[in-house]
Amino acid sequence: MELITTHINADFDSLASMIAASKLYPGAIMAFPGSWGDSLRRFMASPFYCWKVAKPQEVDLNQVTHLILVDTKKASRLGPFSQLIASNPALKIDVYDHHPLQPDDLKGEIEEVRPVGATVTILTRLINERAIPLAANEATVMIMGICEDTGFFSFPTTTPEDLEAAAYLLRCGADLNLASHFLKEELTLEQFEFLNDLLRSSERYCIKGTEMVIAILYKEKYMSELGTVVQRFMDMLKIDIIFALVKIGNHSSLIARSRFKGVDVGAVAGTFGGGGHPSAASATIRGMSLLEAREKLLSLLSEELSTTEEEVATPTFSAMGEIITRNPTLPTSQNLTSLMREQLPAELFAVIETISQTADGVPINAFLVGGFVRDLLLRIENVDLDVVVEGDGIQFAKTLAQKVEGSHKGFPQFHTAVVMFPQGFKVDIASARTEFYEVPAALPVVQEGSLRADLYRRDFTFNALAVRLNKPHFGELIDYFGGRRDLDEGIIRVLHNLSFIEDPTRLLRAIRFQQRFQFRMEENTRKLMREAVEKGILNLLSGTRLMNELRLIFEEEHPAVAIQTMAEFDILKFIYPHITYNQTMGRILDNVEKVISWYNLLYREPKPKLWLIYLMGLFEELSTSDREDGAERLNLPPKERQTLKAYPGEITTLINKLTKKREVKPSQIYSVLHRCRLEVLLYTMARAEQEAVKKAISLYLRHLSQVRLNISGDDLLKLGCSPGPLFNKILKKILLAKLDGQVSTPEEELEMAKKLIKS
Numbered sequence: 001m002e003l004i005t006t007h008i009n010a011d012f013d014s015l016a017s018m019i020a021a022s023k024l025y026p027g028a029i030m031a032f033p034g035s036w037g038d039s040l041r042r043f044m045a046s047p048f049y050c051w052k053v054a055k056p057q058e059v060d061l062n063q064v065t066h067l068i069l070v071d072t073k074k075a076s077r078l079g080p081f082s083q084l085i086a087s088n089p090a091l092k093i094d095v096y097d098h099h100p101l102q103p104d105d106l107k108g109e110i111e112e113v114r115p116v117g118a119t120v121t122i123l124t125r126l127i128n129e130r131a132i133p134l135a136a137n138e139a140t141v142m143i144m145g146i147c148e149d150t151g152f153f154s155f156p157t158t159t160p161e162d163l164e165a166a167a168y169l170l171r172c173g174a175d176l177n178l179a180s181h182f183l184k185e186e187l188t189l190e191q192f193e194f195l196n197d198l199l200r201s202s203e204r205y206c207i208k209g210t211e212m213v214i215a216i217l218y219k220e221k222y223m224s225e226l227g228t229v230v231q232r233f234m235d236m237l238k239i240d241i242i243f244a245l246v247k248i249g250n251h252s253s254l255i256a257r258s259r260f261k262g263v264d265v266g267a268v269a270g271t272f273g274g275g276g277h278p279s280a281a282s283a284t285i286r287g288m289s290l291l292e293a294r295e296k297l298l299s300l301l302s303e304e305l306s307t308t309e310e311e312v313a314t315p316t317f318s319a320m321g322e323i324i325t326r327n328p329t330l331p332t333s334q335n336l337t338s339l340m341r342e343q344l345p346a347e348l349f350a351v352i353e354t355i356s357q358t359a360d361g362v363p364i365n366a367f368l369v370g371g372f373v374r375d376l377l378l379r380i381e382n383v384d385l386d387v388v389v390e391g392d393g394i395q396f397a398k399t400l401a402q403k404v405e406g407s408h409k410g411f412p413q414f415h416t417a418v419v420m421f422p423q424g425f426k427v428d429i430a431s432a433r434t435e436f437y438e439v440p441a442a443l444p445v446v447q448e449g450s451l452r453a454d455l456y457r458r459d460f461t462f463n464a465l466a467v468r469l470n471k472p473h474f475g476e477l478i479d480y481f482g483g484r485r486d487l488d489e490g491i492i493r494v495l496h497n498l499s500f501i502e503d504p505t506r507l508l509r510a511i512r513f514q515q516r517f518q519f520r521m522e523e524n525t526r527k528l529m530r531e532a533v534e535k536g537i538l539n540l541l542s543g544t545r546l547m548n549e550l551r552l553i554f555e556e557e558h559p560a561v562a563i564q565t566m567a568e569f570d571i572l573k574f575i576y577p578h579i580t581y582n583q584t585m586g587r588i589l590d591n592v593e594k595v596i597s598w599y600n601l602l603y604r605e606p607k608p609k610l611w612l613i614y615l616m617g618l619f620e621e622l623s624t625s626d627r628e629d630g631a632e633r634l635n636l637p638p639k640e641r642q643t644l645k646a647y648p649g650e651i652t653t654l655i656n657k658l659t660k661k662r663e664v665k666p667s668q669i670y671s672v673l674h675r676c677r678l679e680v681l682l683y684t685m686a687r688a689e690q691e692a693v694k695k696a697i698s699l700y701l702r703h704l705s706q707v708r709l710n711i712s713g714d715d716l717l718k719l720g721c722s723p724g725p726l727f728n729k730i731l732k733k734i735l736l737a738k739l740d741g742q743v744s745t746p747e748e749e750l751e752m753a754k755k756l757i758k759s
Contacts, residue, residue: 011145143166256269
């Protein structure tokens with residue numbers, strides 16, 4: 001049996017070539033190896049379609065002795081028909097294709113492989129040479145194949161042979177209007193939204209004078225005919241080369257189009273495991289994030305066009321605009337000067353202008369980076385300036401400090417420095433750096449690098465933003481990795497797949513930022529987090545580094561929610577293996593938040609160590625020895641270790657004392673509580689179920705702890721009392737009496753002191 005087939009995800013050239021091949025092999029059956037595109041599906045459902053093309057399951061593979069391949073020569077694209085290649089050494093194969101030759105191509109006894117715009121062009125020539133008659137409907141489908149693959153003869157891969165084939169098919173009665181009807185469908189609403197997203201996320205790059213567009217898109221739902229939308233986008237904006245990196249659910253793909261003969265997108269897609277021809281290609285992206293795929297893409301294009309990294313590295317502009325306005329948080333302009341003037345104190349903006357003037361005077365390229373830029377875009381107050389320079393950061397800091405008559409301190413090991421301005425502003429300055437990790441979780445080894453490399457080493461896309469400080473580009477936003485888009489959409493996204501392995505503290509930072517900004521973690525980022533946790537990567541962190549990140553989490557507005565997220569990712573076991581999150585712990589931690597909020601409204605000093613209170617909540621159900629081991633794991637100071645060891649017993653004792661009697665005097669409350677750490681008292685308020693205990697601690701913190709005597713030891717000396725232990729006993733008795741309302745004025749305090757001295 002002779003079988004004519006094509007590639008999976010068939011298009012019009014596939015169908016047209018099979019129909020044309022059936023004219024050369026009249027006894028053969030036609031069969032699709034798998035799916036086909038939506039445009040082809042619409043045509044096949046129309047009254048104009050009248051051919052019998054079998055499904056894979058309808059073909060008895062044991063009966064196939066002759067395989068005719070059209071529009072492909074790769075076994076990997078034959079779906080179930082690839083079994084024929086492996087199972088039948090005697091299989092005769094003929095190949096008709098227009099794609100460039102590759103090492104893994106199948107070989108045929110007959111091979112008609114030519115660099116033309118469409119495979120059906122090759123078959124049309126053979127039909128014409130053999131004077132095989134064509135019906136008008138056959139000619140129409142065949143011209144549709146040519147029109148689709150040549151972009152209606154606009155692609156640079158179009159050849160005179162394609163035009164000659166089309167002219168012959170028109171003479172055979174091909175209906176070009178019908179071809180246009182099916183090939184130029186209006187976009188659906190979903191496709192139009194995708195087109196808008198494509199426009200917003202596109203960046204134009206210039207590589208050795210060759211301009212191209214690269215877009216990165218993340219979509220939740222599947223959408224068909226992505227190639228059609230990318231082609232429409234290319235036509236609308238008169239773009240010569242475009243690479244669209246798209247992630248839909250768990251599937252990532254590359255869609256590439258080119259009208260420029262110097263860039264063979266088929267070859268580029270081939271390096272990702274895909275394929276196509278020089279003007280149109282695609283690939284499935286595996287084992288890397290879209291950002292990593294873009295870096296690989298830029299590297300490949302750099303080699304192909306023989307240019308330098310610096311020429312590749314900079315997009316000529318970002319965020320090309322919008323078709324549909326989506327109420328962005330900022331205007332579409334990428335210059336943030338007006339926003340800085342609006343958001344920042346005048347003194348701080350003056351500092352930024354001074355840095356700009358100093359950089360221009362050196363001269364050296366300088367940029368605001370990181371959290372400051374992120375918070376500026378979010379309109380959150382942040383006066384901590386981080387500046388990166390492409391050059392010697394320590395020398396620049398020295399120059400800046402001299403200019404403003406401030407001070408500076410350099411850290412040569414890390415290529416960083418700090419400048420203190422006379423007004424009190426602190427500016428961190430760093431040389432643009434490339435960091436690499438000799439082993440996972442180690443502190444990074446720092447080398448000088450470019451701004452792009454410096455930003456690529458950062459944790460999340462929204463922290464990899466920069467603002468130019470040099471004129472005439474002062475205030476321009478630099479966004480290599482889509483951080484602005486992720487800020488607008490409230491997404492936390494790592495820059496590459498090894499991010500958490502390189503620096504496990506990013507696991508905790510992701511949770512902290514999620515809680516602070518109420519953002520959501522992008523799906524791949526969540527997946528990478530779980531994989532890093534499963535590998536036990538947090539065990540490689542020192543106790544000090546782990547505790548530093550926990551402190552930051554516990555100082556956020558709602559640590560209880562962050563702790564619950566840590567439990568969901570199974571991270572708590574890295575603080576101490578026996579910590580188990582349950583409803584009781586969750587309730588207590590929620591209460592801790594409420595108690596701390598209440599205490600903050602009192603505006604009391606000293607401020608509690610919040611991290612210690614939350615550790616009490618996490619360590620609540622551990623044994624004494626486990627609490628000691630946990631404190632040691634986190635490398636806590638001796639005083640805090642002792643607190644964590646003893647607090648459960650201390651809480652039990654004070655609860656018993658406060659509930660032993662029906663009525664407890666203020667002096668008794670004071671006597672029970674005044675030696676307790678503030679953190680223990682606040683945690684007890686959150687943990688205790690007895691209202692009497694909560695009221696007693698509340699009274700103590702609001703009032704009793706603030707009561708002071710009007711008299712002092714000097715007054716006792718004047719009354720003839722000798723210095724010694726008696727001093728403190730007398731003063732304490734008077735204080736307790738004052739707490740109970742027995743004395744209140746200085747005179748009453750002195751009178752009571754006289755009586756106590758005499759007795």
